[in-house]
Every structure is written in C-alpha cells, then in structure tokens.
Amino acid sequence: MSGSESLPQSNDAPVWKRILSSPLSDLLRGRVGAATSVDSLIAAAGLPVSLGQLIARTVKATRLWHRERLDVARELISHFHEGLEAGATPDDLARRFGDPQQAAPLIRRARIRCRSRAWHAWRWSLRAVGALSVLFLLSYGLLMVRYLSGRSVVSRDYLAEWNAELKQVPEEDRAWPFYRQAIVLFQNPKDSKRESRWNVQDVDLPDDDPDWPILVEHVKSNQKSIALTREGAARPRFGFRYNDPGDEAYLKHLGRDRPIPESDTPLWEILLPQYQDSRRLARLLGVGCRLALKQGDADSVRQNLRALVQLAQHVTDNQFLIADLVSYAIFSTALSAAGEVLEKQPALLTEKDWIDLAHRLSSYHGGGTIRSSLEGERNMFSDLLQRAFTDDGHGDGRLTHAGFQLIAALSGPSDSPTGSVLDNAFQTQPGSRFALGPVAMTIVAGRREQHDLAMDLINESEREHAGPLFTWPDSTEDARIKQLVAPVPNRLRYAPIALFLPATVNVARAGERLTQRRDGLLTAIAAEVFRREHGDWPESLEKLVPQYLPALPLDRFTGKSLTYKLRDGKPLVYAWGMDGQDDDGRLSGESRPHFWSEIMSKPQKPLKPGEGHDWVLFPSPRQPPEKIE
Numbered sequence: 001m002s003g004s005e006s007l008p009q010s011n012d013a014p015v016w017k018r019i020l021s022s023p024l025s026d027l028l029r030g031r032v033g034a035a036t037s038v039d040s041l042i043a044a045a046g047l048p049v050s051l052g053q054l055i056a057r058t059v060k061a062t063r064l065w066h067r068e069r070l071d072v073a074r075e076l077i078s079h080f081h082e083g084l085e086a087g088a089t090p091d092d093l094a095r096r097f098g099d100p101q102q103a104a105p106l107i108r109r110a111r112i113r114c115r116s117r118a119w120h121a122w123r124w125s126l127r128a129v130g131a132l133s134v135l136f137l138l139s140y141g142l143l144m145v146r147y148l149s150g151r152s153v154v155s156r157d158y159l160a161e162w163n164a165e166l167k168q169v170p171e172e173d174r175a176w177p178f179y180r181q182a183i184v185l186f187q188n189p190k191d192s193k194r195e196s197r198w199n200v201q202d203v204d205l206p207d208d209d210p211d212w213p214i215l216v217e218h219v220k221s222n223q224k225s226i227a228l229t230r231e232g233a234a235r236p237r238f239g240f241r242y243n244d245p246g247d248e249a250y251l252k253h254l255g256r257d258r259p260i261p262e263s264d265t266p267l268w269e270i271l272l273p274q275y276q277d278s279r280r281l282a283r284l285l286g287v288g289c290r291l292a293l294k295q296g297d298a299d300s301v302r303q304n305l306r307a308l309v310q311l312a313q314h315v316t317d318n319q320f321l322i323a324d325l326v327s328y329a330i331f332s333t334a335l336s337a338a339g340e341v342l343e344k345q346p347a348l349l350t351e352k353d354w355i356d357l358a359h360r361l362s363s364y365h366g367g368g369t370i371r372s373s374l375e376g377e378r379n380m381f382s383d384l385l386q387r388a389f390t391d392d393g394h395g396d397g398r399l400t401h402a403g404f405q406l407i408a409a410l411s412g413p414s415d416s417p418t419g420s421v422l423d424n425a426f427q428t429q430p431g432s433r434f435a436l437g438p439v440a441m442t443i444v445a446g447r448r449e450q451h452d453l454a455m456d457l458i459n460e461s462e463r464e465h466a467g468p469l470f471t472w473p474d475s476t477e478d479a480r481i482k483q484l485v486a487p488v489p490n491r492l493r494y495a496p497i498a499l500f501l502p503a504t505v506n507v508a509r510a511g512e513r514l515t516q517r518r519d520g521l522l523t524a525i526a527a528e529v530f531r532r533e534h535g536d537w538p539e540s541l542e543k544l545v546p547q548y549l550p551a552l553p554l555d556r557f558t559g560k561s562l563t564y565k566l567r568d569g570k571p572l573v574y575a576w577g578m579d580g581q582d583d584d585g586r587l588s589g590e591s592r593p594h595f596w597s598e599i600m601s602k603p604q605k606p607l608k609p610g611e612g613h614d615w616v617l618f619p620s621p622r623q624p625p626e627k628i629e
Helices: 015-020 024-028 034-045 049-062 066-085 090-097 100-113 117-149 158-166 176-185 193-198 211-221 223-233 245-254 273-295 298-315 321-344 351-362 375-388 401-411 419-426 430-443 447-464 476-484 488-493 495-500 504-534 596-600
Strands: 563-567 570-575 615-618
Touching (some): 034 049, 034 066, 049 066, 049 100, 211 273, 273 321, 298 321, 298 351, 321 615, 351 504, 375 495, 401 430, 430 488, 447 495, 447 504, 504 570
C-alpha cells in the first residue's frame, strides 16, 4: 500500500465486533463502537495511510479519555491536512512530527492540565492515599520487626531474694512446720455450712441450740490441730520458705504435685495456700475459744487468744499484700473473741492475763496505726515491667511481644473504668492480637514512665493516708487514676498501671477499721482492769490515762477521743462515724449492724442528733440492732 492511499472505513466492521470492542462506559451511554470511533474519524479524513497510522499510534499512546482522544485526533488530522495543502509530502510531515512515543506524553500532559479542578483534587487525593498506604505498610513492617525483636531481661529475681531471707530464720524459730502439720491433720466439720455461723461475733448460741453438738464435736476432733497451732504460735517467726522439702506432705494434702517455686517465677503466679490455710486455723481457734468460754475453761481461752494474736502477727511475715489482708482477718477474729470473753465472763481471766493480752494486741503489726507496707506491690509491678518490656540499661524500654501476650493474659474481664477498652484491645483472637502488637508497642508508655508514675501514685497514697481517718483529704490518687485513664488512648497507654495498681485507699481503710476496733477493745480492757483495782468503773476515760492507757484513745472519724459512757452499769465505747456527731451510741437500723461502707459513707444531708448512728466498739452489737426512734 502506497503512502498516498487512504485508510479503510472502520464502520464497515460487523456490529458484534464493534460491541465487543466498545468500553463499558460508552456502552452504558448507548455508544456502540466508540472504541473504534478514532479509527473511523481517521478513515473518514482521507489521509494517507502512513499519516493515519501515525495519528492512531500517537492517540493510543496518550492514554487519554475517549473524548480527549477524539479531540487530539481531530487536531492532528487538521494539522496534517494543512501540511499536505502547503505542499509537504506525507514522509516530510511524519519526519517533522517525530516519534509518537515522545509526542504522546507531551500531548497527555497538556490535556491533563486542562481538566477540571475537581478531577485534579481527586487525582492528588488518590496519590496521597497511595503514598500514605505505602508509608503505613513500610512503617508497620519496621514496627513489626522492632516489636518481634524486643527481648525482656529478668535482671532481678525477687522470689529468690525473699527466699534467701526466709532461709536465714533458724529452724527452732519457725512456726510454719507446726502450722503445716496442723493443717494436714485438720478435719472439716460434718456440716461445713455451720462453720460460718460460729464465727459471727454477735450471735449467741443457747445451750439448746442444735449447732452446739456439732461445734463441740468439731473442736474435739481437732484437738491435735489446736495444740500444734498453739505450739507454732509460741515461735517468733512464721518461717515459711518456698520450695521447702518439708512441704511434700502438705502439698499432697492440697492435691498439688508441683512444689511452690523457689525462684525465677513471676510474683503474681506464686500460689499462697499457706495464708488461707492459716486463716482456717484461726477460725478453729475462734470456735474453740467460744466453746471454752461456754465451758468456763480459762486455760483454753487464754491460750487460744494468745495464739490468735501471734498467728495474725506471723502471717504478716511476708511482702505480699494479700498476706497482710489475711492477717487483718485473723486479727479481727482475735478482737471478736477477746471482746466476747471480756463482755460475758471477764473474771475468767486474771488481771495479769488481761494486761498481757492488751500488750499483745497493742503491739500487733508494729503498734500504732495499723498500716500495710506496699513494698511487695512495688516489687510485683517492677517484676511485671522487667518481664514485659525491654531494658535499655538506663531503666527504660518498650513493650515486647511476650509482654503484650502477658498483659492480654492478665487483663481478663475487669470492673475497672479501663476494663472494656482493655478487653477489646487485649482479649482478641491470637491472630488479631499479633497484628495489634506493633500498634500496642507504640501506644503503651515506656518502662520508665510506667514505673515512675506507678511509684508516684503509691507514694502519694501512702502520704495521704499516713494519719488517722479524719486527716485524710479527698483521695488525689483516685482522681489522678480516673483522669489518667479517661482518654481512650490513655487507657491503653497505661494498661499495666490500670491492671496492677492496688486499691491503696481500700487497704488504708481496712487498717483504719482494724485500728479503731483494737483501740475500742483496749479501752474496754483498761476499764476492766481499773474496775478490779478500784472496785468500780471509771467515770471517764481521763481516769485511765496514763496508768491504764498511754493516751486517750482516738476517734478516728473526728479527731476527738472515743466516747465512753456507763449504760446499765456497764461501759459503752463507741466512735461517732462519718456523720461526725454523737448519737448516744445508737446503731444503724440495718439488719446487720455497721457495714463498713455504711460507716465510711458521709450523710447526704446534715443530720440532727438521733437521726444518725454511731459505731459501737464495745460491747459487741447484737442482732437485730436497737432501732433509731
């Protein structure tokens, strides 16, 4: 075919072929054969074959929209027609035009610049999204590498340190071997539901009560356990050691084959059955004391009371907060038992016995205000950090893959304000959790920040609650934690703190409650000793200072001294409670006297005398309590 020959008409193509070659967008507009319309335009122009092919290749190479290609084709056709009319040959025009692959990009850029602003905005948006996607994937990949490459370093074995200290206790000073044997020999009551009733301090059991035969049988069947507990209580130290070879029979009794670890174990995974079992022994001593009181057995009462106080002291011989809380429960049993003896048969014990018991009670937990050390909780949090974060050698580090899995395993369902978010973030499927790991590493605060903030919160709480209850400000620790985890990102950023920081306010309140009960009982004991020496009760608490009491006992709600009155010829000792007013020793109208939450709750409105209630410390409140009229 010569260069002057014309192109064939493309409209001669069959309809089905034109339909198949049409773009979908053109078909939707009813334009069949639109893909060949450029060819049709060129064919209808009557240009030489070489120029038509040049136009076709150039238009195709522009990769423009269909309408734009038509415009380009028309312009090129017009351009070549003008050249032919001017006398130029097809070869000259083709040579001047140049390579279509070079001309097409220039034509494309010129045409794209003419498109609408909306299209250009959309184009740059897509480019931005694409760039951000690439950047995200690249960043995520780098984070994943950093996340998976992080390794924690356990630089301090807290359990081994504790065990090394416990091993220094001489064998002859250890009470645990006796307690351990008492637990192994302990026999449960035939009716275990009755045991809880025996430990309620304000329930009298008449001689014809159906529980009495069961109680008597229970105490008789556990005489060996009671004797061993008393013998252990005579030792100066608790002396429990982790991975003690002597615990083999004890562990089998518990149904455990695995020994309690000696070292290299996270502190939160340590099993502490010895403390709950010690509480069981305390309950046995308590019911034994009640039975001895009923039978007038002064020696058993004396020994059981001393053993209870010393057992409570022994259990504090550990850095775990749970050990202190169990000790509080045992000491509470001792206070209830001693108060019952003092109220019902004070003559059962000699004056010397009461003075000795008062000294033991007052020296519990170091004397003074009863407060738990939070050193164990500090160590537990530090142990979590060293196992969940890397260590840069300067006290800082990032969350590791193992640490994220650890926090996920420990978070579980929670009632805290962070619970739902933590559940959503950590309690996912393993695959999703793995994918979230790099993001969590980025969001969760570093090791140093977690440590410093947690220690600051604990220290601040200890400062706030160092004094008696009436000196406490509104807890800034609670407010700081709520403020800390209020924003959603912060709930994840400080997840270790939200999970592990102990409720220090509640711990301090438990100490206040126990301190107030102890001081109320010591006041009643001092009044009893005064009566024996002077033949009558003291008229006021001032009569007891300083011979019988070193100072006036403090009402921890008001800062004044406890209220002491003689009612029906017997002493009445009480604190005013959170309403801050004297209601003449009247009790709450609740079915159970004085829930701690009720004692701690400030009244919604100012109360008139007689509208509120007091906390009667001695004698023990009875059920049902006296109604407020």
